[in-house]
Amino acid sequence: MEKSNTTIDFILLGLFNHTRSHLFLFIVVMTIAIASLNGNALILLLILLDSRFHTPMYFLLSQLSLMDMTLVSTIVPKMAADYLSGKKSISPAGCGLQIFVSLTLGGGESFLLASMSYDRYVAVCHPLRYPVLMSWQLCLRMTVGSWFLGAADGLMQAAATLSFPFCRANEIDHFFCEAPILVRLACADTSVFENVMYICCVLMLLVPFSLILTSYSLILSSVLRMRTTEARKKAFSTCSSHLSVVGLFYGAAIFIYMRPKSYRSDNHDKVVSAFYTIFTPVLNPLIYSLRNSEVKGALKRWLRKCANVKPQYT
Numbered sequence: 273m274e275k276s277n278t279t280i281d282f283i284l285l286g287l288f289n290h291t292r293s294h295l296f297l298f299i300v301v302m303t304i305a306i307a308s309l310n311g312n313a314l315i316l317l318l319i320l321l322d323s324r325f326h327t328p329m330y331f332l333l334s335q336l337s338l339m340d341m342t343l344v345s346t347i348v349p350k351m352a353a354d355y356l357s358g359k360k361s362i363s364p365a366g367c368g369l370q371i372f373v374s375l376t377l378g379g380g381e382s383f384l385l386a387s388m389s390y391d392r393y394v395a396v397c398h399p400l401r402y403p404v405l406m407s408w409q410l411c412l413r414m415t416v417g418s419w420f421l422g423a424a425d426g427l428m429q430a431a432a433t434l435s436f437p438f439c440r441a442n443e444i445d446h447f448f449c450e451a452p453i454l455v456r457l458a459c460a461d462t463s464v465f466e467n468v469m470y471i472c473c474v475l476m477l478l479v480p481f482s483l484i485l486t487s488y489s490l491i492l493s494s495v496l497r498m499r500t501t502e503a504r505k506k507a508f509s510t511c512s513s514h515l516s517v518v519g520l521f522y523g524a525a526i527f528i529y530m531r532p533k534s535y536r537s538d539n540h541d542k543v544v545s546a547f548y549t550i551f552t553p554v555l556n557p558l559i560y561s562l563r564n565s566e567v568k569g570a571l572k573r574w575l576r577k578c579a580n581v582k583p584q585y586t
Contacts, residue, residue, distance in 0.1 A: 280364075281363050282362050282364070282367050282442045282444050282449065283360050283362075283444065284351075284354055284360045284361075284362055284444050284446060284447060284448065284449070285360065285446070285447075286351065286355060286447050287355075287447040287542055298352075301546070301550060304550060304551060305550055308340065308550070309344055311554060311556075311557035312337035312338075312340050312341045312553065313341065314557065316334050316337050318570045318571060318574060319331070319333065322570045322573075325566075328391055328406050328407075328408060329391050329392075329395070329406075331415070332384060332387055332388045332391060332414075335415055335418070336381065336384055336385075336388070336556060339377045339381050340556055341553070342373065343374065343553060344549070344553050346369075346370060346373045346374065346448075347448045347550070348550065350362070350366075350448065351447045367454070368431070368434050369430075370450075371426065371430040371433060371434075371449050371450065372427055373426065374426070374448070374450065375425050375429055375430070376419070376422040376425070377422060379421055380418045380419050380421065380423070381418075382418075382422075382476050382477055383421055383422070383480050384415070385484060385517065385518055386480035386481075386484050386487075387414040387415070387418060388514055389483065389484040389488060389514065390487055392487065392491060392511050393488075393490055394406045396494055397494045425472055425476055430451070432465055432469075434454075436455070436458035436460050436465075437460055438457045443457075445542075446545070447546070450545060451469065453541060455469075477522065477526060481518075481522055495508065513560050516555075516559045521548070524544050524552065525548065
């Protein structure tokens with residue numbers, strides 16, 4: 273098979289064909305992407321403007337929204353431009369940037385969700401010691417650590433992936449550059465890299481996931497010891513939104529990065545990648561707004577305030 277170096281542009285075959293049904297799906301996806309950007313931007317705005325949300329819990333939520341906005345902004349505009357213009361090429365630098373950003377945000381979100389589970393554990397199990405056990409200093413350290421670990425993983429995998437020679441005329445049957453998809457095109461033995469990538473995925477996904485399971489096991493134990501039904505409902509309400517986001521995120525990430533090679537297919541990968549890069553980011557603000565009375569209350573206050581502002585005429 274003919275080899276090619278990484279100075280030649282890659283060709284992204286995309287998610288849609290130029291048919292009427294695919295055009296409709298494209299419009300649906302773009303609508304969801306715009307809703308995702310607006311929803312996460314609204315969450316960020318509410319947390320910034322409302323002093324009631326200046327707590328570690330909502331600061332971590334703001335970082336989750338920021339990661340989701342960045343992911344959608346990195347993937348969707350390029351995909352839309354390729355579909356509308358018919359130009360599907362992407363430079364090696366652009367491809368490497370997409371791999372780096374998607375892995376940075378994926379890894380960072382994994383550790384961020386673990387930090388949020390610790391925050392919920394302290395809030396439910398040790399509410400009186402919350403200011404000490406979940407101080408602003410610790411919150412900032414966990415946030416910076418999440419971004420740093422994600423960036424380290426993204427940089428390593430992007431550099432290693434693009435170091436291989438590629439085959440199949442550099443055609444990528446996907447709508448953005450993703451490390452597991454790109455490795456399949458390599459005209460070289462990638463077994464060592466795939467093993468290393470698998471180990472990285474275990475560390476970046478299963479270690480935080482184990483911490484999340486531990487936190488919620490302790491929370492469940494504490495909730496079951498509560499005497500009143502009202503206290504139990506409040507505890508479950510506090511944690512249910514975060515658990516929903518964890519299930520969505522880890523389900524898609526484990527499917528993409530931790531399946532055996534023999535069980536992978538391009539069509540399945542594209543669908544699941546679309547789910548976690550486009551659909552999950554729009555679900556996060558919906559989950560946290562619809563199931564969080566404080567966020568709904570802040571949104572209503574903000575809308576009333578905007579409605580009461582009268583235009584000034586001179």
